[in-house]
Amino acid sequence: MAEGLATTHDQAAHPALQHHFENMEQQREAGTLGMWVFLVTEIMFFGGMFLAYTLYRYKYPGAFAAASNHLDIRLGAVNTVVLIVSSFTMAMAVFSTQVGKRRNSIIFLIMTLVLGLTFLGIKAVEYSDKYRDNLIPGQLIPGHPFNPAVAQHGDADPHKLHLPEGVSVHNVEMFYWIYFAMTGMHALHMIIGAGILTVILILAWRGRFSPEYHSPVEISGLYWHFVDIVWIFLFPLLYLLGRHLEGHM
Amino acid sequence: MQSWFHYIVPESASTISGDVDAVYFYISGVTVFFVTLISLVIIFFVIRYRRRNAFEIPRPIEGSHKLEMLWSVVPLIIAMSIFAWGAKVYFAQYRPPQNALEVYVVGKQWMWKFQHPTGQREINELHVPVGRKIKLIMTTEDVIHDVFIPAFRIKMDVVPGKYTAEWFEATKPGRYHFFCAEYCGMNHSGMRGYIEVMEPKDFDNWLSGNANQMSPAAAGQAMFESLGCVSCHGANAEGGRGPALLGVFGSNVVLNNGQTVRADEGYLRESIINPQSKIVTGFGPIMPSFQGQLTEEQLLSLVAYVKSLSTAKPETPTAKPPAAGTPQSANPVKN
């Protein structure tokens, strides 16, 4: 079955070529495909939570709308914009590396990183608001159970939950549980992404990337954009779902 | 039951157990056929074409589309025949019967509580008449359990937070095992008991021998008052701020989103525990949720009461018909 010889490594192998690949093209292809396959696993991972969200939203529409309306839509929207800008700068960073503009690529990477951290900062503000309003579900934080103040009729205090008559706080808790599970997982991915970006940034600083070899930048970009996409879905599903009912409640 | 058969085939004592066995034996036949066929062919080939000398190289053989078709289509047809038959019997197994005697079942770690429509309670043992359809309406106070009666070939999980049901009609008097067939913790294997199938006349005797207990519907009515349901639904459930409950059970309820749902026990339960999920058209979502305030047995009583308000009522049990609303005492005691 095996006959003859095949050439091994190209004559002047690139220093970044790993020993088990034939050439840079193969190495790059493997890396990109690997990241895409990994993103598939991520889609399925988040998919499980989206499924739970769908079912319970259908089951407790009133509680979900009321709980969602209590989220801070301004912070959510700002964060959406922050992430979109960061996706843009990430794309620009990839472009700059592709055309060999090292300085630009470093600037764009730094911007992406800063925007990512901004997102996390805003998220932290939101979480602490929830903490203040006793909206952390269950005993997620020991000694600080889910126990929000419910607004009485005519009470406009924004820190209180505004529940339509008959909606059980119990089911509001379910919403918050899903909210924290999904945004928490998303934030975790952001943190990992920020870590990856830092590494890439250091490598770029040291001048490791070139128009011939930049697949690490590209692959990290794929990951970053994916995390952005998750948020593109989370934002309307979590923050916007009950807004149109606000007047009626 | 005399022969050795008794040792490898379970007792068959319900109207559907014969149908299930028929499917079982059909699949057994298919299995034995294919396993024998394949084994014999393999044994034949292995002997006939054994390697006779170390250097022999057989001629390669091209695959055959005709054969591939044959051995995918034939199994497919057989498989579909099993599917169709199995589904048909299953549907009969699970379509709730009309006019069944309804027994409420509550499982908890690790015992079974039964309550007859006439109020008699039993633990880990259930007396039923032969030749009557019995429907078990089941729920649990803690984890998932399962009522499995091998002799009747039925089994259904008992799931916390909702009602499930199974039914049977016993064909032979006798004492049959039932088991908890969903793993539920330490004493799972001890959560078993007997179904005592009796002649109708013996059953009536048994019932009247244990008669002086409040029927679930009567207990439910008392709670309907004590929990304040009357304030919205009216003292005789004739309606008020909330809809009238007379005749609701078994009817098709129109919801405010335009859908209609059938008001079965599950719907009644949901209306009390989680009223928000389905709002009756013409009413606001004002009914408070009673989640966490009622034991499963109390809930079952409430449901039984609302059911008793329907004309499409299950027919009265053989023994003393319960007079809904007679007792004065308030909350029934949880046993």
Added chain:
Amino acid sequence: MEEFTIQPPRTNYLNAEYGVKSWLLTKDHKRIALLYLGGVSFFFLIGSLYAMAIRLELLTPQGDLTQSSTYNKIFTQHGIIMVFFFLIPAIPATLGNFLVPMMIGAKDLAFPRINLLSWYIYMAGGIITIYALLAGGVDTGWTFYTPYSTTFSNSYVLTTGVGIFITGFSSILTGLNFIVTIHTMRAPGMTWYRLPLFIWAHYATSLIMILGTPVVAITILLLAFERLAHIGIFDPAAGGDPVLFQHLFWFYSHPAVYIMVLPAMGVVSELIANFSRKNIFGYKFVAFSSLAIAVFGFLVWGHHLFVASQSVYAGMIFSFLSFAVAIPSAIKVFNWTATLYKGSISYDTPMLYGLGFIGLFTIGGMTGLFLASLATDVHLSDTYFIVAHFHYIMVGGTLLAYLGGLHYWWPKISGRMYPEGWGRFSALVVFIGFNLTFSPQFVLGYMGMPRRYHTYPVDMVSWQVLHVLSTAGASILGVGLLIPLIYLAWSLRYGRIAESNPWHLPGLEWQTPSPPPTENFLETPIVTSEPYEFAPPETKEVVGKFERQTPAEAQW
């Protein structure tokens, strides 16, 4: 091919480097395969000890060996260890890791570092789980049904869950590595239709690993939080639905049973073709049936929920699809059988295991039909019938194929031959012991004996008899499994030195020294022929024509 024997080079992957560090930091897929072999065998031993404890307890109807709570932990831990730490990684991470690059003519997997990482992840998950078992054990059943697992069990559910969660990632990474490797690293000339069926099977397995495992990961994570924070998505007391847990769990765990059996089918395809010196009958059908199983396998999970209060109509859909998924398996069984036709069949140990697989898998698979059929599943669900069904496939099928594959590639892996006589003898003992252990359980299940039962009623006379038979069988099976353990270890030192191609086969992995050098091949192979090509394609026969082959033609 006989003409030029490859001289074994002085260095091979085993002696290229020495020392513990050279193993623990290796990036060579072959060494990682051996690391996995060590881990997997260790967990199999533990799981087996639990199995023996189960069988001993069930000798009598009363629970006189252990407490109920202990028994519950025993079968739970048996199931968890065997499924997550033995059977899922067994073939892919050992044989697959070793052979996927060799069979496609690559120097290594695409991401060697990730490959090593996956082993560490696997061991980390394993150690955490073992810790949980030692600290107090877990008693939820391997299925972790809520709300028992979240609210009611007092055992180490959380720790075990974390262990399984972590191990899941090793599975994902292995699958990812295989997919990328098979796509991008095939040797020149290695087209898709020239891939050995072992590779097709592993490709299909990897698909399931990457598409299914993340879902069980998130499910277990949610479960862990629920246990930790006492509020939850699956908790009826909080308005959650326990059946949703079952949906999510089985969305992975049904496909996972195909993770367990597909690689075994790949091994068996190799064994059947190579030990009858024939190209496989209907190559494309066998190859694509693997993919079909991977895809259809995702459509049938609801057959585990027939009596779990799933809607009757969903039950019908899932039942229908379960019958459909049986067809690709049927295609494989028939093609293997047809491959034997007019072959030159040897009775070497691997082939005995391969043939045993076909028979036992067929029984296991056919009894799956009883469970896929709604009416009978109602009666058989959660009884010993199920226990028998899956042991027939997982032990009679996969374990046998694994042993067959281990013997088959042992010369390549270790450079030594195993003792053939002992091999055949133990294969026979395993086969007999196995059938005696698990066939009585079919009867038990039909009689109504529920699974996960510590005690059973005394008045069911035949039950104890059947249990005693089963335990007797398990003892024989245990002996049968102990023998290979001993002689394989023995052969490492005393076995006959293996040639590079002891079975005289055309596969790429045999065209390199045994044990292979670190780079697998002395030079990158170029592939010019179909797999399993023992004789020139011109001589190909079309089935249906029955000319005799002349002795001259039959020469090597």
Added chain:
Amino acid sequence: MSEHIVYPRVYVGIFLILLAGTGLTVLAAFRDFPGPLNAVMALTIATIKATFVVLYFMHVRYSGRLVWLVIASAMFWLAIMFALTISDYSSRGWLPI
């Protein structure tokens, strides 16, 4: 698979589309559309936004068939998970218990 370079003006265009989409979805959310239309619109806008990110920022538009296949299979499996699970939940009430 040789590399394709996407130029900044494309990126800027996509960026603007994404911003517009975000604005649109917020505006739409505050208006009450009949029936499930609110949810449908929100999801449609999100899907369109995601598609632009995938096609341009992630270069899929210029990638080989394999990447398309990978994405398609992810969508397909996600759809399986949703469709079959919902088939259970939506048909539960069809038969009274």
